[in-house]
Amino acid sequence: MPLSTDNAQSRYATASDALEAAKLRFEKKNASSLRLHNEAIKSLPGGNTRSLLHTAPFPVFLRSGKGYQVTSEDGQTFTDLVGELTAGLYGHSQPLIQSKLIETIKNVGLNLGGTTTLEMRHAALICSRYKLDLVRFTNSGTEANLHAIQGAKRFTGRKKVVVFSGGYHGGCYTFPGDRPAENNVDKEDWIIAEFNDIADTKRKIEESEDVAAVVVEGMQGRGPCFVGTTEFLHQVQASAKKVGAVFILDEVQTSRLAPGGLQELEGLKPDITTLGKFLGGGIAFGAFGGREDIMRVYDPRETSALGHSGTFNNNTLGMAAGYTGLAHAYTPEVCRDFNAMGDKLRHCLQDVSQGTKMTVTGLGTIMGIHFLQDGNKELRNYKDRREDTDLSTLFWFEMIEEGFWITQRGSVAVILGTPWEQLQRFVDCVGKFLERHRNIISV
Ligand code: PMP
Numbered sequence: 001m002p003l004s005t006d007n008a009q010s011r012y013a014t015a016s017d018a019l020e021a022a023k024l025r026f027e028k029k030n031a032s033s034l035r036l037h038n039e040a041i042k043s044l045p046g047g048n049t050r051s052l053l054h055t056a057p058f059p060v061f062l063r064s065g066k067g068y069q070v071t072s073e074d075g076q077t078f079t080d081l082v083g084e085l086t087a088g089l090y091g092h093s094q095p096l097i098q099s100k101l102i103e104t105i106k107n108v109g110l111n112l113g114g115t116t117t118l119e120m121r122h123a124a125l126i127c128s129r130y131k132l133d134l135v136r137f138t139n140s141g142t143e144a145n146l147h148a149i150q151g152a153k154r155f156t157g158r159k160k161v162v163v164f165s166g167g168y169h170g171g172c173y174t175f176p177g178d179r180p181a182e183n184n185v186d187k188e189d190w191i192i193a194e195f196n197d198i199a200d201t202k203r204k205i206e207e208s209e210d211v212a213a214v215v216v217e218g219m220q221g222r223g224p225c226f227v228g229t230t231e232f233l234h235q236v237q238a239s240a241k242k243v244g245a246v247f248i249l250d251e252v253q254t255s256r257l258a259p260g261g262l263q264e265l266e267g268l269k270p271d272i273t274t275l276g277k278f279l280g281g282g283i284a285f286g287a288f289g290g291r292e293d294i295m296r297v298y299d300p301r302e303t304s305a306l307g308h309s310g311t312f313n314n315n316t317l318g319m320a321a322g323y324t325g326l327a328h329a330y331t332p333e334v335c336r337d338f339n340a341m342g343d344k345l346r347h348c349l350q351d352v353s354q355g356t357k358m359t360v361t362g363l364g365t366i367m368g369i370h371f372l373q374d375g376n377k378e379l380r381n382y383k384d385r386r387e388d389t390d391l392s393t394l395f396w397f398e399m400i401e402e403g404f405w406i407t408q409r410g411s412v413a414v415i416l417g418t419p420w421e422q423l424q425r426f427v428d429c430v431g432k433f434l435e436r437h438r439n440i441i442s443v
Pocket of ligand 1: 250252277
């Protein structure tokens with residue numbers, strides 16, 4: 001019987017009892033994935049090559065994706081709410097992108113090892129959509145931030161970088177709390193200010209010396225989805241400008257929230273914007289760009305220019321797919337309508353979660369679902385988030401069981417073209433989950 005039609009309440013006295021039962025059902029239903037996991041651990045540490053995708057007791061293996069759905073090796077088809085952590089905006093087989101990729105493979109070829117009109121055209125479109133003077137491409141969002149930061153250091157002749165607690169700017173730029181993660185690079189260069197704390201931000205930027213850059217996400221993806229307030233983000237910008245530091249807005253995730261990104265929504269004017277994810281049309285991608293005088297540090301016509309390499313920076317597939325998607329599929333109008341639908345979804349989820357430990361944060365079609373010990377509905381930053389991990393894990397197991405592909409940390413990034421009925425079904429299933437476990441989930 002699908003869980004959502006099983007309304008028996010208070011079946012479990014504690015979250016850990018409910019969790020244990022859900023885990024047993026999961027193991028039974030995903031026997032092929034378990035077998036494949038046991039094979040994968042022979043050549044990959046933990047059977048995994050991307051930490052975030054690991055789930056205990058083992059991950060569900062995916063076989064294929066189509067449109068807004070993915071299908072597992074155990075034969076279950078899910079509505080994909082992972083949306084490849086926002087990069088999968090176009091889903092798994094958007095027709096325009098699919099045919100552009102095939103055409104590029106046939107008529108252009110892979111990686112020409114030379115300059116092409118493909119990168120010129122994609123650069124011009126990105127510059128006009130995000131109001132950048134100049135842009136450069138990279139292989140990933142991590143690299144985009146890396147080169148933006150190095151460029152800022154060269155431009156200012158300074159060394160320190162102000163970032164924010166809970167921030168994420170790439171695999172080697174992670175700030176889980178008040179210190180850099182163990183595998184961060186440039187450990188001694190960071191000054192970490194409190195996200196959404198105006199006084200701390202002003203103090204850290206304006207009173208520290210040698211600040212080359214300030215890097216911030218308008219909404220912290222890792223939270224998932226702590227939304228920066230307008231006052232906070234404008235303070236970051238004002239303080240950075242006041243001390244002559246380069247203001248870098250990381251829009252790797254948020255660039256899809258409005259035709260010109262979150263900066264358009266918030267009226268921000270970053271010196272440099274970093275981009276990635278969906279702007280490669282589903283192919284590995286990153287970009288950084290902005291003020292001409294700063295970007296000139298990368299102009300190879302200058303003898304003192306900083307080098308900026310990357311074999312796949314202008315790979316033909318990403319340049320073609322990224323351009324096609326942005327020019328023809330994610331037009332400004334589509335973008336606005338899509339994010340309005342996301343806002344509607346978030347409000348529906350917020351409504352069903354009233355009076356429970358569940359909290360929903362986010363903007364547009366990107367959101368975070370939290371299960372918190374105190375049911376706090378006003379999450380400003382990571383310090384406010386006292387997660388109830390049993391409940392969030394239970395939620396994940398039961399949503400997977402219901403046919404929703406979702407990250408275990410509770411982030412949702414809707415895929416363009418997902419029918420509203422599927423999102424409504426998600427709201428209904430979430431409502432029934434909260435009802436089913438009322439005795440352990442109410443506040
Ligand atoms: N910045 C932000 C805000 C991100 O969310 C990510 C990826 N999750 C990155 C940078 C790094 O991008 P990539 O994974 O392409 O290196």
